[in-house]
Amino acid sequence: MRHFVTLLKHELRMLFISPSTYVAGVLFLCLMGFLYWAILRGTVNAPSETLPSVQFFSIFWIPVFFVVPLLTMRSIADERSTGTLDTLMTTPVSRGAVVLSKFAGAYIFYLFLWALTLGFPYITQKLYPHAAETGALLNVASITGSFVFLAISGVLFISIGILASSFTRSQLVAGMLCFTTLFVVIVGGQQLGNLAENGGQFAGWMDATVNYLQIFQHLDDFSRGIIDTRPFFYYISTGMLLLGISTLVIEAKA
Amino acid sequence: MGFLGPNGAGKSTTMRILSGILPASSGSAWVGGISVAQDPHEVKRKIGYMPENNPLPDDMRVVEYLRFRARLKEVPGRKLRETVQEAMEICDLARTARRKIIGTLSKGFRQRVGIADALLGEPEVIIMDEPTIGLDPHQIQGIRKLIDNLRGKLTVVLSSHILPEIERSCDRVIVINRGRIVAAGTSQELRDEFIPGNRFLLEVVGEAGMVELALNQSGIDAAIIDEGEVTNRRKKLILRVESAGVNGSDLIRILSQRKEFSLMSLAPAEPTLEEIFLAATKRSWEETIDEKPQDHQSDLETTTETIL
16 A cells, blocks of 8 residues: 555656656647537527537547547556566556556546636636626536546546557557557447447347446436446446556556 | 676576566575565565566656655655665765756666665665676776675675676675576585696696696696697697696696706686676586476575575
8 A cells, every 4th residue: 555655656657757648638628618519609609408418428438539549548558568567566656556546647647637617617607707607607506416437437538548558668569559458448339339229139148248338328327317326337447457467467467 | 705607597587587577487586584475564674675677757857766765665754855865875866967857877776776775774685687787997997896895794786797897896696597507605615526636827838738738747647728828939838737735836846857848928817706606507508408307496496595
């Protein structure tokens, strides 16, 4: 535990001094700011049933596809290729602590980036006070729900990135592996769901399983303020499993 | 202790096994009486390891990096500053390079940072894989002095290709080839084993071929093993004397009596570690061709035990 804190501090310090962190942050905020602006314009032109914040968080997959691989591909692959992983392994630090600190570093930064997007509705509210009168901009229930969703789905996404990074010493391979896996997890689940709706030939238990993997469905529930425990279980157990596998990979591929 | 071997002999592998990075596929490794396989954490507290090429994070400052490493090596918080300062002073980093970014340091200083890192946390054994690779002669001398300073305080295990280096800094030498120990002992013991007999370097003017004959006639078993020409009539010979108890003064006495040549100089020639190394590895290659390769690890096991 003590090692974990030391390693996590080190991770955060390295994030803080690395230029790529700031580049990723600026790109993320520019893209998300643009999307938020587009959503607001859309609602002004054609009044819509859904809240702007719900629409905003429903496009969470766009930044996930590029931010998560960028954040995680460096973590273990880079240490392995420079050889600093070896020097780390000769100290009395457990492999688990190393993987967990990498995960926690990337996860904290991921959540931090998302937390910054809270600035968008806040700025809009300051600039256009009359727009906020309906309470549509800063809807507490939907924002809280969406953030809980982002936090727990982030566990799975970041651990996919860490696992991909632990497999290889090339950052490029790690990034592509992470991107493809995220794509399969997010879009593949959706497609399975579509298949089930159209054909309807899945057996009962399979239907339940497919529903269980519907990431967009989870978001729908959470952004309405309904917090379900099943997605919690899905994301966190799978995330922990992947981190466990990463630990084993590091142990085996010294 | 020095660790020698041709490329691919298993030097780095042995060091990685000892430091607990790589699990041994068979056999067992012990450091300070503790099994690496059974209690890796305890072993890691006892060793400081500097890998080949000495990987360091480029964008940290020297003092920050060393503090981070000291924390990982479980140096208590109160002693942290003191320990890091001490290690930096030993490696001569405290004044010049303290706040420098590691990526901007010269190779010699990077090597010092690696050694300072290995010294943190009061290890009993320091393992250094090729600490002087790629350094210029000044830096090599600096690192060598550093290692000399550590003598007596802790066990230093180092591997190198530069043989005089090992000879100067190490009390004991192990030569390995293809994962097996081919020679072990002090450099004197290795000399006696692999290059037996006394050797003398002499210069004569006249008929050099008569030297061997003259000695043999006096009952000394000697042979010329190398002959070189200095000038037209002056020749340089390397003489191997197999008979025990023959020293330089005996040779001078016998050789100065002859008229066919005159002895200009005579000096004992100590075989260098290089020759021992070549002889030892050559012998091991011949052996492996003769017999079938046996269990490699069992020899490495003895290596690890003899280290301590």
